[in-house]
Amino acid sequence: MKIQTKITLHFLALSTAILLLLNAFILYFEYQFNYKDFFKRLEARVNITADIRLFPDEKTKAYQEVRNRYLEKLDAEKEQLIKSGPDGKFTNPGLPKVFFNDVINNGNAEFKKNNQFYAGKIVKHGDDKYLVVVSAQNPYGLLEIQELQEVLFYGFIGSVIIILFAGKAFSFYIFAPVRKLTDKVNTITSSNLHMRLEHTGKDEIAELSETFNNMLNRLETAFETQNNFVSNASHELRTPLTIINSEVELAINKTKTDSEEHTILTTIQSETNKLTQILNGLLTLAQSGYDGKKQNWQTIRIDELIWEAISSVKKIQPQSDIEVDFADIPSDEQLLNVSGNNNLLNLAITNIISNACKYSEFRLVTVKLSIEDKKVIISIKDLGIGIPATELQHIFVPFFRASNTHEFKGHGVGLPLALNIIRLHKGSIGIRSEVNMGTDIQVFLPAASA
Incomplete structure (x- = not known):
């Protein structure tokens, strides 16, 4: 994953977390405000109810008229006036136990269960005590909170989308100098090493x-x-x-x-x-380590190149036994073309086949050609002495020779040279080997069409 994409995702994650936290705070304070406001309305009704029913006079009639004309009737609003017994204690008329005990102990209380709100207080009238309770539901407050949740949800989704595109634009702008630097570096090869990167500032x-x-x-x-x-x-x-x-x-x-x-x-x-x-x-x-642009680059038919390499090997080692397997090549001949230098590629394939023949003591060597994912694959498999597993990682080091090759002439230059040439052609080499069972070397080259 590119750093530019990582920055965009990190920016999106951080902004999303901040938005979620902000929305949570908004909802929390809205809940608190909504409930407190409704409880204040209930408390006002508790006081008015106590004045009207316990202290009737000319003012209470006015209170009653104002209440009936101007105060909103709450959903499922219910008033209760409960007189204490001769012993001064109250009997619970079916109120929530927690709320009832709280009022008795503290003289007033507020309580909410689901969407049912309760407010009450104890009022003294002469020698008697009364418990005044007003209960109601708050569907409008609940609807208001639900609407706020919906607004916050869609606002959150829209904000995340905006932040995503803003983050992409921001990271694109921030990495513009890096992309410019990368493009400039990609133009520098061994043929123009005199070029230098421009830089200003101190960043x-x-x-x-x-x-x-x-x-x-x-x-x-x-x-x-x-x-x-x-x-x-x-x-x-x-x-x-x-x-x-x-x-x-x-x-x-x-x-x-x-x-x-x-x-x-x-x-x-x-x-x-x-x-x-x-x-x-x-x-x-x-x-072979020079830049490919210095070489004579051309389109090469890889099957023809293999025949040329085999012919070169047999001139040097006439006793070689080489079998060619072209059963998996495609019908489209264009897929057999690679771009490169014919002499260098011939040298690389010749070295690999020659080694296979030499280290198998001229037993059968199979050369197979196939095409896969726009890559030309040349497999050279022998039945020779193989390479110890612990030494496989060193075989492409110049002058390195495996511990079981002392009886064979060589200088340890052929495979490193082949690897240099294949890398020069933007290819790679894979190898599998087992001692006394043989070695299978696969050369991967990009097809010219790729």
Whole structure:
């Protein structure tokens, strides 16, 4: 998941949490206000009821008239006037027990059960005591709360949608310099390492640009060093080796076959040839690490390339037994095309097939070609000595040779070179191996249509 998307989601989650908390506070205080307001209305009715029924006079008649004309009649409103007994105690006439006890103990109380509200107080009249209770329902208050809940719900949904799009716009704006930086970095290859990133200000993006520029300085120096080595090594190293080899060959021809000098000269020639092979492998390995744009890129039929590679192997190792399996190739020939350098790909496939033949002691090697998800898959499977499981991770390290390969000639350059070439073509290599059972190497290359 991209950081831009993460920021959008985190912004959305934080804003949603704040909205939920705000809505909860609004509902809570609305409940409290609504209930308190209704209880005040009930308390007013308790006082008026006590005045009218216990202290009748001219004013109480006015109270009665005002109440009847101007006070709203509450739903299920009910008045109760309860006189205490001779002992001064009250008998519960069916009121909620908690409410009744609270009024008796405190002199007044409020109580709510579901949507039924109660308010009451004890009033003294002469030597007598009276319990005045008014109860009613509050459907309008409940409806008001329900409407508020509906408004808050739809407001919450709308706010979340707005926050989502605002978060996306916000993160898009914040990451604009990062995208610009990424686009610029993607244009830099080994062929234009002199390019640098522009940076202004003193923010984190400027620091990142400066870090990239420092890295590019080091990379440019390293590539120039490698380029100079590869450019000069052919002449500076191969020429002396060629002269040595020619002089040794001339000396061998002038010595007797069974002489000690002949044996020494033959050894020198053999080691010189070996050194030349190692040098050629190293130079090719270094060259294969260059940017692909420097190579001669073209469209290649992979099945034809495989036949060319097999032909090259058989010229070097005539005793090789290679079987080709093209049963799974598609009818559409366009899917067999890959983009790349024919010579480099030929070298990579040849190295892998050659290794399979050599380390299987020239038993059957199967080369299979298939297409899957716009990827060309070349499988080279042998019945050879295999690779120990603990050493599989090292086989693409230059000059590394498995512990069971001492009886076979090699320099440990072929597979690293093949991997470099395949990576240069934006592909990958997979390997499965078991000691004394064989090795299966799969080469994955993107089809040209991809």
